[in-house]
Amino acid sequence: MTPAAGKHEFTVVGQPLPKIDAWAKVVGETRYADDFFLPRMAYGRLLRSPHAHALIRSIDVSRARALPGVYAVITGADLPRVKFGILPVSQDEEALCTEKVRLVGDAVAAVAAVDEETAERACRAIEVDYAPLPALMSIEEALAHPEVRIHEYGDGPNVHKNVALQFGDVEAAFAKADLVREDVFFYEGNTHLPMEQHAAVAHATPDGKLTLWSSTQTPHYVHRLLAKILDMPAAHIRVIAAPVGGGFGGKLDPFAHEIAACRLSQLTGRPVKIACTREEVFYIHRGRHPVLMWMKTGFTKAGDITGCHLKTWLDGGAYGSYGVASVFYTGVINPVTYKIPVYKFEGARVFTNKPPCGPKRGHGTPQPRFALECQIDKAAEQLGLDPAEMRKRILAEPYTKTANHLTVTTIGLGECIDRVVEASGWREKRARRAGGGSRRRGVGLACSAYMTGAGTAVYWNNMPHSGVVLRADRSGGVSVLCGATDIGQGSDSILAYLPAEVLGIDPKDVHVHPADTSLTPVDLGSYSSRVTLMCGVAAIQAAERLRSVIARAVATKLEVGPEALVFRDRKVGVPADWENALTFVQAVELAEAAHGVLAFAGSYAPPKRAGKYKGGGVGPSPCYSYSACVVELSVDEETGEIELHDVWIAHDIGRALNPLLVEGQVEGSVYMGIGEALMEGQVFREGVHKQPSMLDYKSPTTLETPDIHTFLVETDDPEGPFGAKEAGQGPLLPVPPAIANAIYHAVGVRCDEVPITPEMILKGLELRSRGKPPRVGPEKIPLFTFKEPVAVESAFGQPADAVAVRPFTP
Amino acid sequence: MRTRLSLTVNGETHDVLVAVHKTLLEVLREDLGLTGTKHGCELGECGTCTVLVDGEPVLSCLALPADLAGREIETVEGMAEGGRLHPLQQAFAELGAAQCGYCTPGILLTAKALLADRPHPTRREIREALAGNLCRCTGYTKILEAVELASLRTGVAR
Numbered sequence: 001m002t003p004a005a006g007k008h009e010f011t012v013v014g015q016p017l018p019k020i021d022a023w024a025k026v027v028g029e030t031r032y033a034d035d036f037f038l039p040r041m042a043y044g045r046l047l048r049s050p051h052a053h054a055l056i057r058s059i060d061v062s063r064a065r066a067l068p069g070v071y072a073v074i075t076g077a078d079l080p081r082v083k084f085g086i087l088p089v090s091q092d093e094e095a096l097c098t099e100k101v102r103l104v105g106d107a108v109a110a111v112a113a114v115d116e117e118t119a120e121r122a123c124r125a126i127e128v129d130y131a132p133l134p135a136l137m138s139i140e141e142a143l144a145h146p147e148v149r150i151h152e153y154g155d156g157p158n159v160h161k162n163v164a165l166q167f168g169d170v171e172a173a174f175a176k177a178d179l180v181r182e183d184v185f186f187y188e189g190n191t192h193l194p195m196e197q198h199a200a201v202a203h204a205t206p207d208g209k210l211t212l213w214s215s216t217q218t219p220h221y222v223h224r225l226l227a228k229i230l231d232m233p234a235a236h237i238r239v240i241a242a243p244v245g246g247g248f249g250g251k252l253d254p255f256a257h258e259i260a261a262c263r264l265s266q267l268t269g270r271p272v273k274i275a276c277t278r279e280e281v282f283y284i285h286r287g288r289h290p291v292l293m294w295m296k297t298g299f300t301k302a303g304d305i306t307g308c309h310l311k312t313w314l315d316g317g318a319y320g321s322y323g324v325a326s327v328f329y330t331g332v333i334n335p336v337t338y339k340i341p342v343y344k345f346e347g348a349r350v351f352t353n354k355p356p357c358g359p360k361r362g363h364g365t366p367q368p369r370f371a372l373e374c375q376i377d378k379a380a381e382q383l384g385l386d387p388a389e390m391r392k393r394i395l396a397e398p399y400t401k402t403a404n405h406l407t408v409t410t411i412g413l414g415e416c417i418d419r420v421v422e423a424s425g426w427r428e429k430r431a432r433r434a435g436g437g438s439r440r441r442g443v444g445l446a447c448s449a450y451m452t453g454a455g456t457a458v459y460w461n462n463m464p465h466s467g468v469v470l471r472a473d474r475s476g477g478v479s480v481l482c483g484a485t486d487i488g489q490g491s492d493s494i495l496a497y498l499p500a501e502v503l504g505i506d507p508k509d510v511h512v513h514p515a516d517t518s519l520t521p522v523d524l525g526s527y528s529s530r531v532t533l534m535c536g537v538a539a540i541q542a543a544e545r546l547r548s549v550i551a552r553a554v555a556t557k558l559e560v561g562p563e564a565l566v567f568r569d570r571k572v573g574v575p576a577d578w579e580n581a582l583t584f585v586q587a588v589e590l591a592e593a594a595h596g597v598l599a600f601a602g603s604y605a606p607p608k609r610a611g612k613y614k615g616g617g618v619g620p621s622p623c624y625s626y627s628a629c630v631v632e633l634s635v636d637e638e639t640g641e642i643e644l645h646d647v648w649i650a651h652d653i654g655r656a657l658n659p660l661l662v663e664g665q666v667e668g669s670v671y672m673g674i675g676e677a678l679m680e681g682q683v684f685r686e687g688v689h690k691q692p693s694m695l696d697y698k699s700p701t702t703l704e705t706p707d708i709h710t711f712l713v714e715t716d717d718p719e720g721p722f723g724a725k726e727a728g729q730g731p732l733l734p735v736p737p738a739i740a741n742a743i744y745h746a747v748g749v750r751c752d753e754v755p756i757t758p759e760m761i762l763k764g765l766e767l768r769s770r771g772k773p774p775r776v777g778p779e780k781i782p783l784f785t786f787k788e789p790v791a792v793e794s795a796f797g798q799p800a801d802a803v804a805v806r807p808f809t810p
Numbered sequence: 811m812r813t814r815l816s817l818t819v820n821g822e823t824h825d826v827l828v829a830v831h832k833t834l835l836e837v838l839r840e841d842l843g844l845t846g847t848k849h850g851c852e853l854g855e856c857g858t859c860t861v862l863v864d865g866e867p868v869l870s871c872l873a874l875p876a877d878l879a880g881r882e883i884e885t886v887e888g889m890a891e892g893g894r895l896h897p898l899q900q901a902f903a904e905l906g907a908a909q910c911g912y913c914t915p916g917i918l919l920t921a922k923a924l925l926a927d928r929p930h931p932t933r934r935e936i937r938e939a940l941a942g943n944l945c946r947c948t949g950y951t952k953i954l955e956a957v958e959l960a961s962l963r964t965g966v967a968r
Contacts, residue, residue, distance in 0.1 A: 025903075025911030028886035194910070194912075195910065196912045197850070246947060488911065489909065660906040667949035667952065668946075670949055701942075701944065702936075702943075703938070708951050
């Protein structure tokens, strides 16, 4: 077909193409980290602490070392004495603990042996003499026992981080309100539960170099930290991301098994594999923080918000991990959704002797989202407003700043609400509660927003957040090198689609190399929904540079201006003279002859928009995605059982680069939100995980996951690659509050806590029958003094640049 | 104690010498190099390691090879015939039913057994057949759609 002149029509973008790695995955050819078997490879195991909190008096490895088939046994004494952590401000971890263990599951020694059984036997032969300390297993216990210190650093005894930010006078805002609500909520912790357990293979070679293949979402940060931990030049370490069998944030820290495998390989001269068991993965964790929340919001009669004050307490577990960022995230993202002119946030992360929490899908934001969306539902009822109409009225304005100085670009939330309201039959279903016998049917709605990539790296620097090198040659094939990590979301496919779109070739002509720190330009990792936007923009920049060199060569040959050329259907030519267009192979040959080797780079760093105040670096993002969700369910008043019928979700994706992949991200997010709302809980008894197995830790199966109806709303955001925003995390957020609101609609019970269990429903119904408020949830908040707030003027409503200036753009 | 066994996997017979307590999962992955079969728990909870034995889904992490002499074992590597993908594999790839792909082999084989038994299952029947296979990525939606598409195409082919 002759392409139309002067008009860009997408040929690849927007098509529901299979992922480029789909074929390998359906035939079992994809090699995950535990599928690597190298010659002479040894098998490693970690010995982990059985105590939640204890001093290590001594470790005797002599019996283990003497066992036949054991190649090496190491303790912390065999590693450089350096503490590390993913954030520069929380360097509090040791791969193998030397003096103290802070949770059941802390590693204290590691073994490499001829096989896993021998390694396990050797672990059992290691004698560790512990002096147990009192274990602090909750926020309340940790605050009540300052004499028991889990760490010696932080913002107070067992307080990892204490933050307070204030943007305007909330008390004055409440005085202006017609309705002021104060509510307390609790969001239980839960874990990622990726189907693949973490695994790593390390290979130290006689030249003093080291290669690590790992199931990691962030080879760059692992690379960087291994250099510090092993005290070696980063230039001598190579980290290769194996295909990740599910991440969701659980594979974003450097872990003991990776570090131990490296050291054991150095000591044995063999490749060493350590594959974690499912039980170990429950203790490695870094998942959803349990968060207790107090939220006070003022509303006018019409439903406008006059101001909001939020306090959060996070149960951080035993180490810092991403926790400082997590605290901020419980406070900073809510304001990008609705008009909140005045805002105050206070948050604290507390250390406990439990597996460390960290960044699970939605990182710190599903919890306050649950609080806000449930509170709005309550306010709407009191004000006699429809919850959907009320939200539409108070939507944040596009291209403005929030009270806390975040820049909002496009907002498709109004259309998202319309789509789910229409599709679900919201108005009719809302008007009458249906159901026969003891079963009551209800519908609930909630909305959300999420960032498309963090505006700052975890360590401060001025370098690109993502880089792409594109190489083309006379074969007509194009290779993409990028450090982005495909964890199933399809980032490798995006890296094929975007250059294919720009160059007018088929994605099959593009080879995408997996992340490899020796070959691929740095990409920070698969977190904060940053990958499609950041590597996408870098890939487009690299592809445009390649295209302009090819265009120049072709223009000379065809004696036309390069701007007249169109790249399409593996051809390059002038639309009016398409029969004389060159094939892409011929075009590349001309360019290779004229220019030399064709290799072009693209770089991306987010616009610098951090608020000019301490803490302003967490929350800024190039753009924000929006979601609206309606849930329909039934509640059995006799048993308290909840059955989901349908979920309608509309997501502002900016532009769906591949609608199939976007839908997959939305559906997966909804599913995970359902698990968090109704069953998943990372809970402990006497220092030990109560359910560290996939049978006992309940997660939704095909039978509990209802039909999910997904609608994509496109807003063509100027910040995103061809207008795209994120999809991998945001759509989880509205699901738990939509479920809680639907339960209220069905049976009149307010559940201010997740997971919502049948017992909670029955308790609420019993309260109602006794004439008490049918509300189930936390009753009180800790006695705790937050810091004096950093007080900054509210930036609410200030106009924002349509397109901010970005680094590395010509 | 090691024992000599003859196992028929994907139509090929292998003689292996393995410890008697080694599971089918371990023998497939470690002794036969068939790493397409994955593990999620090794306790029979997640369905990830599902293979077919005489056409029936079996959790390979709980099966002992010593019990399987003379039985037909099928893994994901055996689904495509002569370079042609099984309709389920084709549909899973086309519809995005494999995200991280780790649970995919077990789900494909479970679905294959379902379609062999019921070529045109209802969505409810597909849900019930796959209820023992956990997937954390997809929300199951695209998996259910892919099984339906494969079922539809199988009907057309006939």
